Amino acid sequence: MTPDNRAARGPGALEYLTTKKDEFVGWARKFSLFPYPFVTACCAMEFMSVSSTLYDTDRFGAALPRFSPRQSDLLLVVGTVAHKQAPVLRRVYEQMCEPKWVIAFGVCATSGGFYQNYAALPGIDRIIPVDLYIPGCPPRPEMVIDGIMKLQDRIARDRHPILTDTF
């Protein structure tokens, strides 16, 4: 775009450019989710089956687990979190770089599930913000794939500012 054209189009041109930039960054980010599996309980079995050959989350660009929170942008909390574990979960979340998303996988991570006692945290959203809840005990692989696709839709529609208040 030459300076002459920009002057001719007025301020709308910059708006157009920003929208296209968000769309582009959203498209790139939604297909490069690096999950950090915070796996604590029996939902892990279902997580394994949804990641491996038959259901294959790699089709959505969300397969390669990073075992360092600093390299990942999707926190998958799979299973029951006890109060004693809560500081660990919060630290893992805090170590992840922006932009980051959180999926609560299974009812225990969502709400505590059938646990209502001295030990279990009644839902991880009590301590960290959650973007997507996948219920089920455990959830079917189809539900997990549906959840990942919904999150991808959201990422694609989101604004993706390069500079934020915190950075």
Next chain:
Amino acid sequence: MAAPVHERIIERWQVAAPGPAVSHGTLALLIAPDQLLDVARSLKLEFGFDLLLDVTAVDWPARDPRFDVVYHFYTTREFVRVRVKTRVPAAAPVVDSLVPLYDAARYAERECHDMYGVEFRGNADLRPILLYEGFVGHPLRKDYPKHREQPLVPYRK
């Protein structure tokens, strides 16, 4: 069906009423708290019960000696189990520690202390093992409120 070693234990420890009972192939002995170390030592040294499987407790809120402290022993030579129970009151739930006899008692007694508040005299390390520092109360006691939450991380608003 009682194993031969069960007969010999009953003979050695003439246990008072309600008396020894074999339940599901396990001998259940009810003893006084001050007999505990002697019985455990005899089980280990005379009868070859070389494995302490578990230390736990049972809360009977309405009964006068409120707690049963329950031990399970196993012999790897004869493949037989023995359950030893002793009763302690709520005012002073104290028993002797089995740490001098079995190292396995170290953690099992910590857990029992967490969950029921039973004191084990002679176990030097009764820090919380499954619970955390600052936890108030003993969650497996019957009077612990079922819905009480003691979060370690403050909840978000």
